[in-house]
Amino acid sequence: MLGNYNFYSYYSISSKIHRLSSLYKIISILILIISLFFCNSIIDLLIINLYIFVIMYWSNISFKLYYNNLKVFRYILLIIFIFVSLISFNIITGIIWTIKIFDLLIYLVIINITTSLNDLVSGFYRFFKPFIGLYDINNLSLNSALLFKYFGVCYSEYNRIKISQRIRGIKYSDMNIIDKIKYIIYDIKPVLRRTSDTNALYKKNMYIRDYGVSSYISNYRLNKWRLIDTMLLVVNILVLIVSVIY
Amino acid sequence: MEIELYNIRYKNIIESFSYKFENGKVTSILGKSGSGKSLIGYIIMDLVKYDSGNILVNGSSSYNLNQFMKDVGYVFQKPTDHFFCKTVSEEIGFGLKQFKFKLNKMESQIRESLSMVGLDDSFYDKDINTLSSGEAFLVALASSLVLNPKVIILDEPTVYLDYNYKCNLVKLIKMLRDRYNKTVIIMSNDISFVYSISDNYVFMDNCKLIKSGNINDLINNSNLLSSFGYEIPMSINFINMVKEKKGVDLKYTNDINELVRDVINNVR
Numbered sequence: 432m433l434g435n436y437n438f439y440s441y442y443s444i445s446s447k448i449h450r451l452s453s454l455y456k457i458i459s460i461l462i463l464i465i466s467l468f469f470c471n472s473i474i475d476l477l478i479i480n481l482y483i484f485v486i487m488y489w490s491n492i493s494f495k496l497y498y499n500n501l502k503v504f505r506y507i508l509l510i511i512f513i514f515v516s517l518i519s520f521n522i523i524t525g526i527i528w529t530i531k532i533f534d535l536l537i538y539l540v541i542i543n544i545t546t547s548l549n550d551l552v553s554g555f556y557r558f559f560k561p562f563i564g565l566y567d568i569n570n571l572s573l574n575s576a577l578l579f580k581y582f583g584v585c586y587s588e589y590n591r592i593k594i595s596q597r598i599r600g601i602k603y604s605d606m607n608i609i610d611k612i613k614y615i616i617y618d619i620k621p622v623l624r625r626t627s628d629t630n631a632l633y634k635k636n637m638y639i640r641d642y643g644v645s646s647y648i649s650n651y652r653l654n655k656w657r658l659i660d661t662m663l664l665v666v667n668i669l670v671l672i673v674s675v676i677y
Numbered sequence: 678m679e680i681e682l683y684n685i686r687y688k689n690i691i692e693s694f695s696y697k698f699e700n701g702k703v704t705s706i707l708g709k710s711g712s713g714k715s716l717i718g719y720i721i722m723d724l725v726k727y728d729s730g731n732i733l734v735n736g737s738s739s740y741n742l743n744q745f746m747k748d749v750g751y752v753f754q755k756p757t758d759h760f761f762c763k764t765v766s767e768e769i770g771f772g773l774k775q776f777k778f779k780l781n782k783m784e785s786q787i788r789e790s791l792s793m794v795g796l797d798d799s800f801y802d803k804d805i806n807t808l809s810s811g812e813a814f815l816v817a818l819a820s821s822l823v824l825n826p827k828v829i830i831l832d833e834p835t836v837y838l839d840y841n842y843k844c845n846l847v848k849l850i851k852m853l854r855d856r857y858n859k860t861v862i863i864m865s866n867d868i869s870f871v872y873s874i875s876d877n878y879v880f881m882d883n884c885k886l887i888k889s890g891n892i893n894d895l896i897n898n899s900n901l902l903s904s905f906g907y908e909i910p911m912s913i914n915f916i917n918m919v920k921e922k923k924g925v926d927l928k929y930t931n932d933i934n935e936l937v938r939d940v941i942n943n944v945r
Contacts, residue, residue, distance in 0.1 A: 600747035
């Protein structure tokens, strides 16, 4: 329970994906969302899945860990499958949309656990840089990064609350389903409250660390845009073109 | 309640750890940061799974883990890790509610546990986020004590406490041991605090048990602590000097008046 890796949080190792520019990672998410929206054939999906598989493989993180990270979404995927199949009267459409959502989730998890909060802030900062005169992009990039990591913080707070309840003699695994549901409902409020407190603290610390007294972001732990980022971006755009055209 | 760790092995970190925490005694686990003190607490609380070995409760390895968890109160090093409710009373009352204590008695029990740890009634409705670190520690301790555990584990209890709160804590631990026969396990680096309340000690380094025994042995053998870079309290040096020069054994105390009284009585 304690000392284990906390799901959806940054997994600190060195890999090709960890070293990618966070700006690339953000752009690739947007391209992937558009690609998934337009793809309607099995071939499109296979290409997207192949791309995701390569990214997963390059991240040097075990597939078991990805499986554990994604396990929590299984009921959501089941609900999506049933819902889409029912409204479209077509099981194939249901399967395709479930795979699409699954792909998006898995990609978000990969980016989430291979990118530190700090990297993410700098990625969003560079992403929003064209709007520098129009909006307070320091604040916007911090908020966007925290929003991106929200589920991870939520999960770690939930875990912390469970440990705190455990040391007071309350064990979830021994409960019947009704008690479990009762506790999960009870825990929602404290989890959200603690997550918002933690995020506020992160924001304060990140602001000092990243911006200090200057109004521009520091270059602290900045993964620069390299050739591999450009090459992967080209692959993303090709996948997008294939999805839109076919 | 007596807890015995027998041949505990955890990953490559702890190779073999055996020690019996005696019933009704205060045992302090000493050691530098990263020496594995907190890990021993986590192992006892089933927060980390050890690979091999046994935990014996009152001499038996077949105890009910859920009952055990209710019988052991644990306070984290970082008190904020403990909290998830909005107010102090909700936080302390949480455990009582879960174990279906009578609602009409709950309020008085919460107030009683607050006063036990030295916090006044004004804390009852306080927002948890407005507490200082020291107050937060005491609220976390109160939320453990309110369930009347048989064993209390305190991880670095003095880190956030000022002098007055520390004195209160010493009194409280002594009362829990002497009046209620509780077993207390303390992980601490604060030598003077450990000396003033402990019956036994366990000295750890690199997740290994280096030495254990009665606290008086440690007072007489202060070289062990100094060899590990601990600063020995002046009173210990004084006690050792009196013993060496006059052959008189003085009892360790933090209170200078008590020490002077002891010297006058014994030397006469």
